[in-house]
Amino acid sequence: MKTSASYIAVASLAMTAYAQQAVVFEGGRLIVGDGSAAIENGVFVVQSGHITALGRAIDPPAGAIRVNLAGKTVMPALINVHVHIGYEKYTSWGAQNYTAENVLDHLQREAFYGTAVTQSVGSSPLEASLQFQRDQRSGRFPPASRFLFTPGYAPPNGGPDEVLREATNALHAINQVSTAQEARASIRKMAHAGIKAVKIWVDDRNGTYPKMTPEVYNAIIDEAHKHGMIVHAHATTLPDQKAVVRAGADVLVHLVQSEKLDDEYLALLKEKKPYWATVISLGDPTAVCEYDPFFEQAMPAAVIVKIRATIERRPLAASCGPPSPNAAAREAIVAYNFPRMIEAGARIVLGTDTGIEPGHTFGSGEHVELARWVQLGLTPSEAITAATQRPAELLGLRDIGTLEVGKRANFIVLDANPLENIRNTRRISSVYLDGAKFDREALLARWKTASAAE
Ligand SMILES: [Zn+2]
Known part of the structure; x- marks a missing residue:
């Protein structure tokens, strides 16, 4: 670089x-x-x-x-287990921005806001990311958040939302697998490269995407576990979350926001106790609406103006944007499901999804997520543990x-x-x-x- x-x-x-x-x-x-x-x-x-x-x-x-x-x-400094690093550049967004220099910029922003370890999940190209880690470990870069990443898996034409999919396709960053055999071969390759965790997308985006089949995700999870790797699973509906927890996924990503959790799922969570990266606050414009310098200091003025002009009102926001018609119904489900996930034993960890779409500065989202958890019932002490000790445990980091x-x-x-x-x-x-x-x-x-x- x-x-x-x-x-x-x-x-x-x-x-x-x-x-x-x-x-x-x-x-x-x-x-x-x-x-x-x-x-x-x-x-x-x-x-x-x-x-x-x-x-x-x-x-x-x-x-x-x-x-x-x-x-x-x-x-303790924060540990963020879920971002999408490298594509944001504040005046533009996409694959053209993915350079070591830009990854470093995002990691410095994370450090600025108190995050000592940042994991990019599913969207980081393998070779460039391994090289970045080697360079960071050897002291080639100035101080910044420690970079971790997990390769991602999706069916051909599946995976992340359209914005991120276009960018990751350009870099061939996501591993597209159609069969159990392909999946197992790819996971073995990752294990040999020293990879400790992978991410799968199990989501058909309301029927608009091909969905990863049970055959494929069962193979990924099984093969990953054989090699001591953990699996993060993006699943946003109740049936999909049940399926991936049953299949042995180690980390759930997202909170079910479309329906109330049922007893069958809660019993499953009690048995499996997965880690859980809620990532519920992405796009929460509270800070920008409140004209909070804590967030705005890292943003170019033009980006702030654009965000203020386009945001939709979210649960924490009081001061700007029209309320979205479904916000109240969605919030009622979130308020119902969140404490039940915790009570059933889901082990909450900090993740923000920053970088998955334009307009979010790295590092500040952590503080929004922490506040959201407390609003939904965690004590501040529990929230801090979920942002420090527990993600270290999940990532196998004994030194932090x-x-x-x-x-x-x-x-x-x-x-x-x-x-x-x-x-x-x-x-x-x-x-x-x-x-x-x-x-x-x-x-x-x-x-x-x-x-x-x-
Ligand atoms: Zn994500």
Whole structure:
């Protein structure tokens, strides 16, 4: 990939001088991320990118730098298991934008908003994504959210909605399989390439698409499990969700919004306990409607104007757009189904679907999704765990997800307490990745310049 002056500048600014020296962060409220009570007036020590001590009273190592966090709250950095990276460019959208540089831009936006790991699901081309991961691991890029991806599977002419399908077709990013034999052969190839998870689309888009057959998805799930891989399943109707959970899918994507869940499905969830990426907030224009600078700061002015002009009113939005005729009925079903999914044992994890269509900036959607969960009945503490510890568990990442000794120091410093109001996750004071302060100001300056140059 070609290097650009703009992100090299960001890289050098983002390097902190004291990455190897011990730093003591003291006086803050610490949210561990495992659902335990917050540690008030806590202390933790970071050295060589890791948390080396944490508690209420700690003897700081000699010569350590001290950072006073009185009045602040610290929580683990977020982990987003479901985005579609690379196609958005804020003034255009599509396959032509898919470059390593643009993927990096999206990962920097994720980091800006406090997300330390970002997984692109189903729509990322295999070879380019593997290469990006190698380059990121070897330190070729400036600090950004850690990139994970899963290959995607669909029947020929099936899969994602039309906008994303056109873009992924141009890159041959989605594996089109028609038979169990093809599916198994492809999964074996992925296993040999070191792939740990795949995504399937099981959806006929109201009869407009060919649907993945049970023969094919059963083969994918079975073969994936033989190789220790997990399977994310996009299924939006009740019969389809039942079918994929019964078949052993590990991660459900989406919430059934067209009908109420029945006892048969709830019993199935109790038995299988799948992970569940709700992705219910995509397109929620609340933030834009509220003229919230938290979201707008990352958006070119022209994009904001366009979004405001075209949005449809969603459940959280009060200030702009006409209400869609079906919104109230859909919201009643969402309010019915969401707590029942949780009670039945679906293990909720953070995912946003950002990048699947134009007009969403990477990283901010996480905070909308968190607020939506709390609106639907989770406690703020449960929501934070579902955005930190649990996605780390799902992704098999042992070095991240909580504020604990031995973990990498990936955390967000907040000016207000999200346990009191989940919207306080937006009050970001700073973000740390692997112990180094992420340079949010440099990105802000870059976005301002880009917006002004339009
Ligand atoms: Zn998606």
